[in-house]
Amino acid sequence: MYDVIIIGKGPAGLSAALYTVRFNLKTLIIGGNDSKLFKADKIDNYLGFSETISGSYLLTEGEKQVKRLGAEVVDDEVISIEKDDHFSVATVKTQYSAKALLLATGAPSKTIRIENLVKLEGKGVSYCSTCDGFFYNNLKVGVLGNKDYAISEAIELLRFTKDLTIYTNGKQLEMSSKYEDEAKQFRVETRQISKLDGSEFLERIFFADGTSEQIDGVFVAYESASSIDFARKLGILTQGNTVVTDQNQQTNLPGLFAAGDCASGFKQISVAVGQGALAGKAIADYVKSLK
Template sequence: MIYDAIIIGDGPAGISAALYTVRANIKTLVLGLGDSVLRKASKIENYYGFSEPVSGEWIISEGEKQLKRLGGEILKEEVIGIEKEDNFHVKTVNNTYTARTVLIATGQKQANIKIRNLKKFEGRGISYCTTCDGFFYRGKKVGVLGFKDFALHEANELLNFTKNVTVFTNGEKTEFTETSMLDKFEINEKPIAAFEGGEVLEKIVFEDGSEFPLDGMFIAYGTASSVNFALKMGILTREQSIIVNERQETNIPGLFAAGDCTGVFKQIAVAVGQGAIAGRSMIEYVRSQRES
C-alpha cells in the first residue's frame, strides 16, 4: 500500500500537518514514539485560546484525539531511516512504509553524551552518518555508540564495509527489540571515559581503565533524529537544523520539515503554524503528483 503522506513525529508540528492532510482526503500515516519534549511541560500559559494553564501532556492527548476523530492513523513505531526512489520509503524497526511525500517533524533531540574528547575527534574518526562515511572504513575496526534499535540498524549498515563491528552501549541499559540481529556484532556494555588518539581516533578508554583499539566510531545514541535523516539523504542543514523554504520544503522535492527540527523559536504556536503550512504544501504536492 502507498500512503499519500507520511509524517514522522507525533508532536504539535506533525499532528497539525496531519489535521490538514487528512481533511483534504490525503491518505496519511503518522509515525512516532510519543516522546515529544512537550510532555514534560506541566503548565503552559502562553498558547492562544486557553484562559487557564494546561499541561503539555493534555495538549498532545487532545491533538491525537482530534486527528483520530477525523480518521487519521497514528502508529507508535521508531523510524530508523528514509530512502527515496520514485516514492519515499520510511523504515521503522519492523516495517517499511511507502508514501508520495514525507514530513520530518521529529523535534530537535539532543543526545547527552558525556565522553571526553568526543568533539575533538568529530570528523577525525567519529562520525554521525554510516551512509556518508562507512566507505572510508572498509575492512577496518569500527564501533557504533548506542543502546537502542537505531544503533543496531547502523551497525548492520556498516557490515557492507567491514565485518569488524562492535556496538558500545556506554553502560546504558540496552533497549534492543531486533534480537535476531544481535549475533552479527559484538556488544560491549562498559561505560566509556574518553576517546583517545593523535591526529585521528585510535582507541576508547573505559572508566575501569581498560582500552579498546578502534579506527572509527559512529554515533547512533538514542533514536534517529532529524539531523541523522538529513545527513543520510543529503538534506541541507545549518547548525544542526534542517533548511526549508517558505513552503516548509527541503532541497529534496516532496520532503518537508516543520517544528523544532528547523531551528525556529521553540514554541507550540510556531510548531503548529509550521505544521499547518507543511500540511498545505504536502496536499499541493500530492495533488500535482496525481495529475502528472
C-alpha cells in the same frame, strides 16, 4: 500507499495532519510519546488556554482530534527512509510507502551522564565548534559522540587543531558512507568515560577502567535530532542541527518536507504549529500536482 507519512506526533506533525486530512489526503502519522513536550508539566505560553496545561494533555487531545478527522496514527519507530519514485519508510515493526513525507521529529537533547560535564561547561566543555573552536588553537581536543554529527564537528575543529580524538563513551562509532574516509584521520577512543576533571578549567578525562589522559577541551556532539540523520542520508540540505526548508517547509528534495524544532531556530509550540500548517497545505499542493 499513503498520500503522506508524517514522522513525529508533536505539535508540528499533528498540525500538519489537520490540514492534510482536510484536503482528503490519506495520512499516516508515526511516532511515540517520548518527546520533551509530552513530558512538560506546565505550559502557559500557548494561546487558547485560560489555565495551565501539560504537554501530555495538549498532545493527547491533538492526537484525538486528527484521528477523529481521519488520520491514522501508529506508535512505532522509523529506522530508515528511502526514495525512488515514492518514499519507503521502514519501522521497527513494518514498512510503509507514501507520495510525500514530513519530518517532524523535533530536536531531542540526549542526556549524557558524565560527572562534571555540566560543571565545566564554558570551562573546557563546549557545544559549538564554530563558536568556540578558535579558543583551542593547537591544543588537545576531544569530540564526544559516536555518529555523523561528531565526525562533522571533528572535521570543523581541524581548522584549529590537529590533536583530535573522538570519544564514543562506550559505544561503537557509527557513520554514513559520507564520513567513512574522513573518520580515518581521527583517533577514536571507545572506552566509557567516568568523569571530567580540572581545578578551574578542564584538564583531564577519566575512563571507567580507572585510567585518564590530559585534555584541553571537549566538544559535545551527540546527535540532537533523528530528522538530521534521515536528511543526511537522503542528501537533504542541513545547517547545523536544522533541516533547511523554503517558506513552505519544502526541502531540496521534492516531496520531502520538515517542520517544527527540526526545522526552526525558535523552538516554540506556536512556531511548530504554524510550520505544520504551512507544510500541510504545501504537501496537499504537491500531491495534487502528481495527479
